[in-house]
Amino acid sequence: AQSVSQHNHHVxxxxxxxxELGCNYSYGGTVNLFxxxxxxxxxLQLLLKYFSGDPLVKGIKGFEAEFIKSKFSxxxxxxxxxxxxxxxxxxxxxGSQGNLIFGKGTKLSVKP
Amino acid sequence: DAGITQxxxxxxxxxxxPVTLRCHQTENHRYMYWYxxxxxxxxxxxxxxxxxxxxxxxxxxxxxxxxxxxxxxxLLTLESATSSQTSVYFCAISxxxxxxxxxxxxxxxxxxxx
Numbered sequence: 001a002q003s004v005s006q007h008n009h010h011v012x013x014x015x016x017x018x019x020e021l022g023c024n025y026s027y028g029g030t031v032n033l034f035x036x037x038x039x040x041x042x043x044l045q046l047l048l049k050y051f052s053g054d055p056l057v058k059g060i061k062g063f064e065a066e067f068i069k070s071k072f073s074x075x076x077x078x079x080x081x082x083x084x085x086x087x088x089x090x091x092x093x094x095g096s097q098g099n100l101i102f103g104k105g106t107k108l109s110v111k112p
Numbered sequence: 113d114a115g116i117t118q119x120x121x122x123x124x125x126x127x128x129x130p131v132t133l134r135c136h137q138t139e140n141h142r143y144m145y146w147y148x149x150x151x152x153x154x155x156x157x158x159x160x161x162x163x164x165x166x167x168x169x170x171x172x173x174x175x176x177x178x179x180x181x182x183x184x185x186x187l188l189t190l191e192s193a194t195s196s197q198t199s200v201y202f203c204a205i206s207x208x209x210x211x212x213x214x215x216x217x218x219x220x221x222x223x224x225x226x
Contacts, residue, residue: 043217090154098208099145100215104154
């Protein structure tokens with residue numbers, strides 16, 4: 001069964017620091033990968049997705065992610081975080097039922 | 113934002129009572145999903161539907177049933193609520209124009225079972 005691992009449970013950064021959140025998936029075949037963000041008290045929103053093509057994917061709000069097939073990784077990055085990026089971030093892989101399989105999430109706290 | 117409405121937004125109920133959560137969409141999407149979100153577990157799929165009257169189980173379906181009599185409505189029923197079902201429940205929809213299309217989520221229902 002496919003699975004997703006997010007290694008960092010809680011990341012604390014100061015504003016303007018660079019961000020990288022790790023995500024590894026288990027399936028070795030063709031994968032569709034996603035990053036979602038959940039701001040406090042809100043629902044999940046799509047940040048970016050990878051289906052095929054350029055392994056460097058750019059999303060909304062200045063986020064990007066790089067698909068590295070050899071490492072089964074899809075890490076999320078942002079060069080300079082803002083206080084408004086405080087949220088929980090979920091990596092997900094497309095499942096065989098058309099659903100998404102989510103990692104356990106990484107909470108990001110950005111100190112002003 | 114996709115037109116997804118979950119009701120109720122908050123509910124407190126007692127152990128052993130039945131509870132029904134409703135997800136209503138205005139997007140005419142074929143696929144609908146129920147997830148639960150728990151600290152340390154992320155989101156886990158309970159049930160999903162791929163059309164009217166067509167549903168299937170997800171990863172954590174025990175103690176839950178669903179029904180979809182119309183395209184726009186997907187109901188989740190806890191047959192006899194237990195404290196372990198205290199959670200935040202999210203409905204999601206997808207048009208599956210392409211395989212593994214992104215899901216669009218509702219605002220969630222926070223359920224507390226006492």
